[in-house]
Amino acid sequence: MTLPVPVLDDRDFDQLLAELRGRIAVFTPEWTDQGPSDPGITLLELVAHLGETLLFRFNQIPDQTRLWLLRLLAVPPLPARRATGLVAFTAGRLAGPPPAVPLGTTVQADAVPFRVGNDVTVFPIAVTAVVKTEVDEPTDALLHDELRRLADANDLDLADVVTYEETVLGPDPTTLTDDQLLDVGPAVDRCLWIAVHAGPGTPGTTDEQRRALLDRSGPLARTPITLGIAGDAARPGLGDVAPCPGEIPPEPAPGAPDSSLIWEVTGVQGTDRVLFPVAVAADSTDGLRRSGVVALQLPAAHLSEIGLDPPPDPAAPVDPDEAADRAGVGRNAPPALADGPPVLFWLRAFPREGVPEIGRLRWVGANAADVEQVAQAPPELLGRGHGLSHQELGLANAPVVAESVQVQVQEDGTDWVDWTVVDSLAASSPDDRHLLLDAGAGRLRCGDSVRGRVLPAGAAVRALGYRHGGGRRGNVAAQALTQVADVGAVTVANPLPTGGGEDPEPIDRALERIPGELTRHDRAVVADDFRQLALVPGVGRAECLPRFDPRTRDRDAAGVVTVIVWPTEDPRHPDAPLADETLLRAVCARLDARRLVTTELFVVPATYHPVAVSVGIAVKPGYSTIGVRRWVELVLRQYLSPLPPFGPEGQGWPLGRRVHGPELEAAVLQVEGVEFVEALEVADMATGTPAPGPVLLAAWEVPELVEVTVVLGTPPAAGTGTPQPVPPTAPAPVPVPVPRSEC
Numbered sequence: 001m002t003l004p005v006p007v008l009d010d011r012d013f014d015q016l017l018a019e020l021r022g023r024i025a026v027f028t029p030e031w032t033d034q035g036p037s038d039p040g041i042t043l044l045e046l047v048a049h050l051g052e053t054l055l056f057r058f059n060q061i062p063d064q065t066r067l068w069l070l071r072l073l074a075v076p077p078l079p080a081r082r083a084t085g086l087v088a089f090t091a092g093r094l095a096g097p098p099p100a101v102p103l104g105t106t107v108q109a110d111a112v113p114f115r116v117g118n119d120v121t122v123f124p125i126a127v128t129a130v131v132k133t134e135v136d137e138p139t140d141a142l143l144h145d146e147l148r149r150l151a152d153a154n155d156l157d158l159a160d161v162v163t164y165e166e167t168v169l170g171p172d173p174t175t176l177t178d179d180q181l182l183d184v185g186p187a188v189d190r191c192l193w194i195a196v197h198a199g200p201g202t203p204g205t206t207d208e209q210r211r212a213l214l215d216r217s218g219p220l221a222r223t224p225i226t227l228g229i230a231g232d233a234a235r236p237g238l239g240d241v242a243p244c245p246g247e248i249p250p251e252p253a254p255g256a257p258d259s260s261l262i263w264e265v266t267g268v269q270g271t272d273r274v275l276f277p278v279a280v281a282a283d284s285t286d287g288l289r290r291s292g293v294v295a296l297q298l299p300a301a302h303l304s305e306i307g308l309d310p311p312p313d314p315a316a317p318v319d320p321d322e323a324a325d326r327a328g329v330g331r332n333a334p335p336a337l338a339d340g341p342p343v344l345f346w347l348r349a350f351p352r353e354g355v356p357e358i359g360r361l362r363w364v365g366a367n368a369a370d371v372e373q374v375a376q377a378p379p380e381l382l383g384r385g386h387g388l389s390h391q392e393l394g395l396a397n398a399p400v401v402a403e404s405v406q407v408q409v410q411e412d413g414t415d416w417v418d419w420t421v422v423d424s425l426a427a428s429s430p431d432d433r434h435l436l437l438d439a440g441a442g443r444l445r446c447g448d449s450v451r452g453r454v455l456p457a458g459a460a461v462r463a464l465g466y467r468h469g470g471g472r473r474g475n476v477a478a479q480a481l482t483q484v485a486d487v488g489a490v491t492v493a494n495p496l497p498t499g500g501g502e503d504p505e506p507i508d509r510a511l512e513r514i515p516g517e518l519t520r521h522d523r524a525v526v527a528d529d530f531r532q533l534a535l536v537p538g539v540g541r542a543e544c545l546p547r548f549d550p551r552t553r554d555r556d557a558a559g560v561v562t563v564i565v566w567p568t569e570d571p572r573h574p575d576a577p578l579a580d581e582t583l584l585r586a587v588c589a590r591l592d593a594r595r596l597v598t599t600e601l602f603v604v605p606a607t608y609h610p611v612a613v614s615v616g617i618a619v620k621p622g623y624s625t626i627g628v629r630r631w632v633e634l635v636l637r638q639y640l641s642p643l644p645p646f647g648p649e650g651q652g653w654p655l656g657r658r659v660h661g662p663e664l665e666a667a668v669l670q671v672e673g674v675e676f677v678e679a680l681e682v683a684d685m686a687t688g689t690p691a692p693g694p695v696l697l698a699a700w701e702v703p704e705l706v707e708v709t710v711v712l713g714t715p716p717a718a719g720t721g722t723p724q725p726v727p728p729t730a731p732a733p734v735p736v737p738v739p740r741s742e743c
Contacts (some may be wrong), residue, residue, distance in 0.1 A: 009055050016048040075517045077510040078537055079440040080399050081586065083373040083474025083501030085114075086228045086291060087481055087494045088365040090199070091122040097219055098123050099490050107371060107492050109480035112473055114498075117370035118282065118293055121223040122490055123213065124199035125344070129169040129364035130335045131187040132735050137163050154329045164188050164735045166328075166335040173230060173363035173495050174478045181232055184358035188735045189331050192288070192358055194227070194347040196366075197340070206342040213344065214303045221303055224281040224295040227347075228368025230496055231291050232360035237607070238550045238700065244588040244601040260287035260355045263296055266334055266346040267305045275332060276302045278347065284370055288349065288358050290581055293368050296347065306345045328737040336737050363495050371481070371494070373474030373501055374401060374467040381462050382444070385409070385455025389448035393461055397468040398442025399504065406464040407435055407444065411456050428452040440504050442468070474501035500582045502537035502568075509535075524594040530563050533594060534587050534603070540568035540577070540643045541652050542587075545700060550602050555699065562602040563591065564700065566642055566652070575637060576704040579605040606642060608704035610685035611659050611695045612719035615668060616678035616711050623673035629710045631671050636710075639667045642702045656699040683718035690719030 011019075021044065024031050034041055087107060091099050101120040106113050138144050151158050169182040184192045198209040213220060263278040276299045284292030298306065328336030334346040351357060375397075382393040395405075402423075408416040419433040425447050428434045434452040436445045446455045455461060481494040513532065520529045527544040534542035543564045549557035565587055570577035579587075587603045595601050613636055619628045638646040640653055647653045648663075661682045668677055683690035685706055697703065707719055 009059065011052075011055060013048050013052045016051045017045060020044045020048060073514065073517055075510065075513060076438055076440060077507060078505035080470030080504045081500060081502040081537055082401075082470040083472075083476075083498045084582070085371050085476075085481075085494050085498030086230055086293070086363075086365075086496060087114075087116070087369055087371050087492050088228055089120055089122045089367045089369070089484075090491050090493075091124065092201075092489050092491075099487060101369065101484070101487050101490060104376065105487060106375065106485040107481050108483040108485070109476040109494075112373065112476060113375040113469070114371040114474070114481060115374045115376065115467065117372060118226065118284075118295070120226050120367055120369045121219060122367045123220065123225060124202045125213070125225070125366050126197045126199050126341075127227065127347075127364060127366045128195040128197065128337075128340060129182055129361060130193045130195060130337065131167050131182060131184050131191070132164040132189055132193075132335055133167040133183075134186070134188050135163055135165050150329070156329075162188050162735055164737060166337060166737070168337075168340075169361060169364060174497075176362060178232075181360040181362055182364075183360045185360070189350070190357060191348045191350040192361070193334055194349075194364060195334070195337060195340070195343045196225075196345050196347060197343060206344065210307055210344045214298075214306055216300065216303050220298060221300040224297040225366065226368050227294045227296065228363065228365045228495075229285050229288055229292060229294060229361065230363035231285075231288070232362055238604050241550065241584065241602060241604045244592050244603060261349050261351055261358075263294075263347065263349050265298060265306055266348075267302055268307055269305055273333070274305075275348070276306065287351070287355070288361075289356075293370050329735075331735060333735075365495060371498070372469075373471075373498065374469035377463070377466050377468055379462060379464050381460065382407075383461055385446075385457055385459040385461060387454055387457030389454055390445055391455050392443050392445045393455075395442040395444070395463060395466065395468075397466075399440045399468060399470050400437070400442050401467040401469075402437055402439045404465070404467040405437060405444075406466065408462055408464060409433070409455060410460040410462075413459075416462070425451040470501065471503045472501050475499055499580075500538075505537055522594060524591055524599075525596065527561075530561060530591060530595075533591055534563050534565055536586055536590055538567055538583050539565050539579075539587065541566040543655055545655070548700065550604050550700070553698075553700075559598055560600045560602070561595070562604060562700075563587065564604055564606055564655070566606055568643075575641070576608045577606075577643065607698075607701050609695065609697050609701045610706045611640075611703045612683040612685050612690060612707040612709075613664060613680070613705060614683075614709040614711075614715040614718035615664070615680040616713050616715035617668065618675040618678060619712065620673050620675045625712065628671065628673040629712075632668050632674065632710045633708050635667055635671055636664060636708055637705055639664065640703050640705050653702045655702060656697050658697060659695040659703050661694065678713055679715055681715060681718040685719050690717065692718065 021034065021041075024034065031040065089101055099122050101116060101122060103116060103119050105116040107116060108114065138147060147161075147163065148158055151161050167182060170176050170180060182192075184190075198206070198213070202209055204212065212218075215221070261280075263280060264275040265278050267274050267276050278299065279297040281295040281297045283294050285294055286292070288294075328334070334343075334348070337343065349358070377395075377397050380396055382395065385391065402421065405421050407419045407421060409419050411417050417433065419435050421437045421444070422428065422434045423436075425434060425436050428447055428451045430447075430449055430451075430453065432447070432452050434447060436447075436452075437443075438445070447453055476494070476498050478495060478497050479493050481492055481498075484490050484492045516528075516532045520532075524530045524533055527546050530544040531542050534544075545555075545562045545564065547557050547560060548555050548562045549560045550562050565579045565583065567577050567579050567583055584603050584605065588601070591601055591603065615632065615636070617628070617632060619625050639648065640659070641647060642652045644651050648657075659682055661680045664682065665677045665680045668674060668680065681692055682695055683692050684695045695703065709715060709718070
C-alpha cells in the first residue's frame with residue numbers, strides 16, 4: 001500500500017520560472033529582451049531550479065518538525081468535548097426532611113465521573129406527562145348517546161365539542177419509537193399537563209400525602225420542584241435555526257423566568273377550581289425547546305389550596321356521578337386519567353401567543369438534574385518558578401475546563417498571589433500576572449517579561465482546583481449512572497444515554513490544517529475558511545453556501561453565510577445523519593469568534609431529499625446471489641452517502657447534484673459478480689408519491705436513500721413500499737373526553 005505523502009508546497013520548475021518572469025515587468029520594465037539566450041533568463045532558470053530543489057527538501061520534513069510548526073503557529077489540536085445528559089434522583093422512606101443534592105455533586109457510571117449542574121431537593125413525588133389528543137367522535141350509538149349526555153350535563157352544544165383522549169408518555173424512554181413520543185404541538189388545548197403523584201412507598205392516604213407535601217412550613221414552600229425534560233431527538237430543519245448570536249451570546253439573568261411559556265398549578269378556592277401561576281426559578285430548556293431542567297416554585301401563599309377537589313363537606317356531600325361528568329371537561333380542566341396512581345395536583349405549561357408550540361417529548365421526570373462529564377480535581381502543587389521566559393508547568397489531569405483553573409504563586413515566600421489564565425498573551429503587559437493554558441494538554445505557560453511576567457525564581461506555584469474531563473468515554477448508556485457521592489439515602493439513574501462527548505482532534509487532522517492556518521490567519525473570510533473552521537470534533541463534513549439565507553431560500557442575500565454540518569455519526573439515522581443543537585452551537589461558537597462583523601452567520605443541519613432506487617441485476621455464474629444483492633445495496637448506500645470517505649469523489653454526495661440512474665448503474669457495475677444491469681429506476685419521494693426519473697436537488701440538498709430494492713431480472717417500480725403521511729385535522733373549541741366502552 002502506498003502511504004500518502006503530504007505536500008506543503010507543490011510548485012514545480014515551470015511555475016516558479018513563470019512567477020519570476022512575471023515580476024520582470026514590475027521591477028525592471030526596461031528589460032525587454034526575454035529570449036532563451038538572454039543571460040538574465042538563464043539566471044532566472046537557475047534560481048527556479050534551486051527553488052524547486054529546496055521545495056523538494058522542504059516537503060520531506062519529518063512529523064516532529066511539523067509538530068513544532070504547529071506549536072510555532074499556535075495551532076493546537078482542537079480539545080475534547082464533554083458529554084452531557086439528565087439524571088433523576090429518588091430517596092428512600094425518610095421520616096425527616098427530603099434530602100438535598102447540591103450543585104457540584106459527583107455521580108458516576110463505573111469509573112466515569114459526572115458533575116451535577118443544579119441543586120436538587122429530592123421530594124417524595126413522581127410525575128406523569130399527559131396531553132389531550134384529538135380523536136373522532138364515537139360512531140357507536142351507545143357511546144354517542146353518552147357523549148351527548150356528557151355535553152348536556154356541562155351545558156355544552158355538541159357542535160362546539162371536540163373529543164379527545166389522554167395520551168400518556170411511556171415510562172421507558174429508551175424503548176419509545178418516533179410515533180410513540182408525546183407530541184404536545186397538536187394538543188387540543190396547546191398544553192402539556194404533568195400529573196404529580198406521591199412517590200413509590202409514600203405512606204398515608206392521598207389526602208394525607210397531599211397535606212404532608214404541601215405544608216406551608218415545609219420545604220416545598222421555599223424550595224422549587226425540579227423537572228427534567230428530554231425533548232425529541234428529531235433535529236431542527238433548515239428554516240428553524242436562528243442566526244448565530246455572536247461571539248458572546250446574550251444570556252438571561254440567573255433565575256430569570258422564561259417568557260415564552262406560562263406555568264400553572266391546579267387548585268381550589270372555596271368550591272371553584274382555579275389555576276394558580278407558578279414561578280420559574282430556573283430553566284435550562286429554553287422554554288422546553290431543548291432537553292434540560294426546569295425549576296418551578298409553587299405559590300407559597302396558596303399551598304394549602306393546591307389540589308384537585310375541595311375538601312369534603314359533610315353538610316353538602318359531592319355526588320360521584322356529577323364529579324365524573326365534570327372530569328376532564330373544558331379547556332382549563334386537567335385530563336381525566338383512567339389508570340395510574342392517584343394525582344395530588346396537576347402542573348400545566350403552554351406557550352404564549354405568537355410563540356412556537358411545544359414539540360415532542362421523550363421523557364419527563366421529577367427531581368432531575370443536568371450532568372456534565374467532568375471531575376473536580378483537588379488542589380495540587382505544580383512546581384516552582386525558574387525566572388525564565390515561557391516556563392511550562394503541567395497539571396496532573398487533562399483535558400481541563402479552562403474557566404475552572406485557579407492558579408496562585410507564592411511570590412514573596414509567604415503570601416499567595418492570584419495569577420490569571422488567559423487565552424492569549426498578545427495583549428499582556430510586562431506587569432500582568434498572566435498564564436497561557438493549553439486546555440487539551442493541561443499545561444500552563446508564563447510570559448517573557450515583554451508580554452506577561454515570568455514566574456519568579458523559587459516561587460511555589462499551585463492550582464487551587466479545576467475541572468477536567470471530556471471524550472467519548474462520557475457517552476454512557478441509559479441507567480449506567482448509579483453512584484452518588486457524599487449524599488446518603490439517595491439513588492440516581494439516567495433515563496437516557498448521555499451524549500455529545502468527542503475525543504480531541506487527531507494529530508494528523510491538525511497537521512492537515514497547517515496550510516489553511518497560514519492562509520486565513522484564524523479568520524473566516526472566504527467560503528473555504530468557514531468550511532475548514534467548522535470541522536470541530538464531532539463534525540464529519542461541512543459545506544459553506546455564501547449569500548444563502550436559509551429562512552427565505554434566497555441565494556443572493558448580501559452579507560449572509562450559511563454553513564451546513566454533518567455529524568461523524570448518528571445511530572438513529574445512519575444513512576442520513578443530522579446534527580443536533582449541541583453540535584450546531586459548538587460550530588457557531590467557533591465561527592462567531594472568527595467571522596467578519598458584517599456577516600450574518602447560520603449554522604444549519606443537512607437537508608435531505610428522499611429518493612428510492614430499484615435495480616435489477618444478473619449475477620455471474622459461481623457467485624452467491626444473496627451476497628451479490630447485499631453488496632449492490634451496500635454500494636448504492638455508500639455511493640449516495642453524505643459523509644466521507646463515501647460518495648462519488650470520496651467527499652460525500654455533493655450539494656445539489658442530481659441523482660441520475662445511469663450514474664448509479666456505473667457504480668453497480670463495479671461490484672464483483674454483477675454480469676449486467678437489467679434496469680435501474682430512480683424515484684423522487686419528496687411528495688410521498690414516487691416520481692420516476694432523475695431526481696433534481698436544490699443547491700442545499702443531498703439525497704437520502706429511503707428505499708432500495710435489488711432483485712434478479714426486471715425490477716419493480718421504485719418507491720412502492722413507502723408509507724403515505726396522514727394530514728393533521730383542525731381542533732374544535734371545547735375539549736371533552738371521549739366515552740369509553742367498558743366491560
